[in-house]
Amino acid sequence: xxxxxxxxxxxxxxxxxxxxxxxxxxxxxxxxxxxxxxxxxxxxxxxxxxxxxxxxxxxxxxxxxxxxxxxxxxxxxxxxxxxxxxxxxxxxxxxxxxxxxxxxxxxxxxxxxxxxxxxxxxxxxxxxxxxxxxxxxxxxxxxxxxxxxxxxxxxxxxxxxxxxxxxxxxxxxxxxxxxxxxxxxxxxxxxxxxxxxxxxxxxxxxxxxxxxxxxxxxxxxxxxxxxxxxxxxxxxxxxxxxxxxxxxxxxxxxxxxxxxxxxxxxxxxxxxxxxxxxxxxxxxxxxxxxxxxxxxxxxxxxxxxxxxxxxxxxxxxxxxxxxxxxxxxxxx
Amino acid sequence: xxxxxxxxxxxxxxxxxxxxxxxxxxxxxxxxxxxxxxxxxxxxxxxxxxxxxxxxxxxxxxxxxxxxxxxxxxxxxxxxxxxxxxxxxxxxxxxxxxxxxxxxxxxx
Numbered sequence: 001x002x003x004x005x006x007x008x009x010x011x012x013x014x015x016x017x018x019x020x021x022x023x024x025x026x027x028x029x030x031x032x033x034x035x036x037x038x039x040x041x042x043x044x045x046x047x048x049x050x051x052x053x054x055x056x057x058x059x060x061x062x063x064x065x066x067x068x069x070x071x072x073x074x075x076x077x078x079x080x081x082x083x084x085x086x087x088x089x090x091x092x093x094x095x096x097x098x099x100x101x102x103x104x105x106x107x108x109x110x111x112x113x114x115x116x117x118x119x120x121x122x123x124x125x126x127x128x129x130x131x132x133x134x135x136x137x138x139x140x141x142x143x144x145x146x147x148x149x150x151x152x153x154x155x156x157x158x159x160x161x162x163x164x165x166x167x168x169x170x171x172x173x174x175x176x177x178x179x180x181x182x183x184x185x186x187x188x189x190x191x192x193x194x195x196x197x198x199x200x201x202x203x204x205x206x207x208x209x210x211x212x213x214x215x216x217x218x219x220x221x222x223x224x225x226x227x228x229x230x231x232x233x234x235x236x237x238x239x240x241x242x243x244x245x246x247x248x249x250x251x252x253x254x255x256x257x258x259x260x261x262x263x264x265x266x267x268x269x270x271x272x273x274x275x276x277x278x279x280x281x282x283x284x285x286x287x288x289x290x291x292x293x294x295x296x297x298x299x300x301x302x303x304x305x306x307x308x309x310x311x312x313x314x315x316x317x318x319x320x321x322x323x324x325x326x327x328x329x330x331x332x
Numbered sequence: 333x334x335x336x337x338x339x340x341x342x343x344x345x346x347x348x349x350x351x352x353x354x355x356x357x358x359x360x361x362x363x364x365x366x367x368x369x370x371x372x373x374x375x376x377x378x379x380x381x382x383x384x385x386x387x388x389x390x391x392x393x394x395x396x397x398x399x400x401x402x403x404x405x406x407x408x409x410x411x412x413x414x415x416x417x418x419x420x421x422x423x424x425x426x427x428x429x430x431x432x433x434x435x436x437x438x439x440x
Binding site for chain 2: 048050052058059071072094110139141142144146148152153154222223
């Protein structure tokens, strides 16, 4: 979603108007859509790819309360069907820019202009890259950001997972079903991952841990054959021969198209109040795009619901926002 | 509606490399989530470009020979062929507009 196109054009005459427009079809957006549509608001969800966001790439979601284990893609499809069954519309297009249009919002998309009385941004986050030589050139040739997609191509081979968080452990454990050896390369001497995932990773006989170590280069001619790593304590460099590098070193929010429009922190996360409202009345941000998100399916769903309830209040009270009445509207 | 046909190692040369029309091949596997995201987009394009471009799917689990011949290490991977030569390669989930651009380039 880059802001380079359509910025200066006048809104198309007859641009379709919605009560609530939601940008991004991950769990936060799908939950917001469910509540907005059930509130009988004319609701549009805009998604640039296919719904689900990051969970669409997650093999098993096992921490969404009430659902013991579910494939991430299937969970997203179920959420979509549920929201659409109450009248939410879905448009598969990319947003290029958002502008104020009086009391309303103008959303520029590749498919045309849309007017929104209230706008909920749930555009999520994207994985970070290492930014080392060889990484871009060998992406899809042994460099991967999705073990569930690519691990099966490395049956019986040695691979590395870079990172120490939940995603790194989850995907490392998954990769060990195929690979002979999974080396976790982590820049610190302890993991950030949740305790249960750490237990599983340490107990996994195929996984070993290379602490205090960073990747400096990914080597290969056509296919990955090794990585060059450096121990940050001793400064010692060495090469690890392997066939794949799975990279899970955090994420950054997809907020480029909002730059200059709303208040953000240095990392590009949108700053919101407890009702998910930004510093711009009628503009909400929920899920991984907002500051201090817990970055879970369940918390994103909660954020989306909160934003939809606040947007409902904003629309039905003719574009006025006061935190008190929002709270009382919920307790009704 | 025209749907992408399944192709296998044995039929590869005849169906893909010797095709008179440009060909888009979707390398996929049943366990791959993003492949399920790409599949409906490829199906829509197969219909839109019917008569101009041929569309195939190849299951990389069942057709290891072709997958390794083309160095497939990530799926979904879409390869676009013209006269038996690769003219474009799209790795990972990509929006429909990217796929259309690639097909238009192959047709020009």
